[in-house]
Amino acid sequence: MPKPVVLIAEQLAQSALDVLGSEVEIRHVDGADRSALLPALKDADAVLIRSATTMDAEALAAAPQLKVVARAGIGLDNVDVPAATAKGVLVVNAPQSNIITAAEHAIALLLSVARKIPAADASFRAGEWKRSKFTGVEIADKTVGVVGLGRIGQLFAARIAAFGTSVIAYDPYLQPARAAALGVRLVDLPTLLATADIISIHLPRTPETLGLIGAAELATVKPGVIIVNAARGGLIDEQALADALTEGRVAGAGLDVFVNEPLGADSPLRTAPNTVLTPHLGASTNEAQDKAGTAVARSVKLALRGDFVPDA
Numbered sequence: 001m002p003k004p005v006v007l008i009a010e011q012l013a014q015s016a017l018d019v020l021g022s023e024v025e026i027r028h029v030d031g032a033d034r035s036a037l038l039p040a041l042k043d044a045d046a047v048l049i050r051s052a053t054t055m056d057a058e059a060l061a062a063a064p065q066l067k068v069v070a071r072a073g074i075g076l077d078n079v080d081v082p083a084a085t086a087k088g089v090l091v092v093n094a095p096q097s098n099i100i101t102a103a104e105h106a107i108a109l110l111l112s113v114a115r116k117i118p119a120a121d122a123s124f125r126a127g128e129w130k131r132s133k134f135t136g137v138e139i140a141d142k143t144v145g146v147v148g149l150g151r152i153g154q155l156f157a158a159r160i161a162a163f164g165t166s167v168i169a170y171d172p173y174l175q176p177a178r179a180a181a182l183g184v185r186l187v188d189l190p191t192l193l194a195t196a197d198i199i200s201i202h203l204p205r206t207p208e209t210l211g212l213i214g215a216a217e218l219a220t221v222k223p224g225v226i227i228v229n230a231a232r233g234g235l236i237d238e239q240a241l242a243d244a245l246t247e248g249r250v251a252g253a254g255l256d257v258f259v260n261e262p263l264g265a266d267s268p269l270r271t272a273p274n275t276v277l278t279p280h281l282g283a284s285t286n287e288a289q290d291k292a293g294t295a296v297a298r299s300v301k302l303a304l305r306g307d308f309v310p311d312a
């Protein structure tokens with residue numbers, strides 16, 4: 001009997017391939033290349049993806065044998081889940097796998113912006129020794145506004161509180177008692193924007209959150225705010241943010257995610273001042289990739305055997 005075909009559309013941890021083992025036939029494709037992905041899906045029973053592969057209705061239609069789409073990570077915004085469900089295709093992800101890693105990346109971006117570390121490093125390596133040029137700001141005693149107090153937002157809040165900050169959050173779905181137990185005060189978005197010295201975004205990309213912070217919202221932020229987004233592109237309007245950075249209303253931004261990834265060469269964020277940009281590395285640690293890869297590989301095996309697939 002032929003083995004089920006598992007298509008690996010992005011780089012996964014070796015441990016994920018080890019879990020899949022010899023029970024399945026493993027094939028590889030570059031999921032970001034549609035002209036390669038669509039034909040490769042033709043006889044795939046399962047496809048494993050991260051964020052660079054879009055499993056939309058067209059991709060699902062190209063995969064008549066598909067039984068499971070496995071997202072080695074959290075966000076499902078690159079999978080058309082209703083279209084998959086309508087076709088009887090199971091969609092699995094690994095919602096716990098990279099939450100610590102993502103929260104740590106947001107902290108890393110914040111510290112990099114606050115202390116101008118990448119710019120100071122570049123200047124140092126260019127042979128300079130400029131100290132006053134790279135004067136930064138302290139995190140202690142600042143008000144930090146967390147937009148989205150879900151799993152990652154909560155981990156970020158706990159870590160940034162340890163810097164001696166006061167943490168407020170906007171999250172319409174969280175009970176105030178839960179926020180209070182975390183030592184966080186819930187506020188509405190206008191209050192958060194107007195009072196936070198540091199804003200960190202921790203929301204999924206949904207029709208409700210897309211464009212949540214645009215030019216009108218950025219006009220109301222506390223002058224000198226630092227903004228961090230290691231969640232999803234499109235939650236902050238990129239042109240409006242670049243303008244606010246250029247005007248100096250926003251003092252700095254640490255960004256890991258963009259509307260279009262890879263970020264276009266002509267994006268205004270590339271030339272905006274005081275930005276630290278990373279190429280969607282929020283989930284990229286050995287630990288998170290091991291957890292995400294092995295969790296979804298286990299789910300794929302169970303699904304292909306026709307067994308019950310518990311939450312990863």
Ligand code: MLT
Nearest residue numbers: 050051073074075098283
């Ligand atoms: C996630 O949603 O978990 C991340 O975007 C994962 C990734 O980088 O692929």
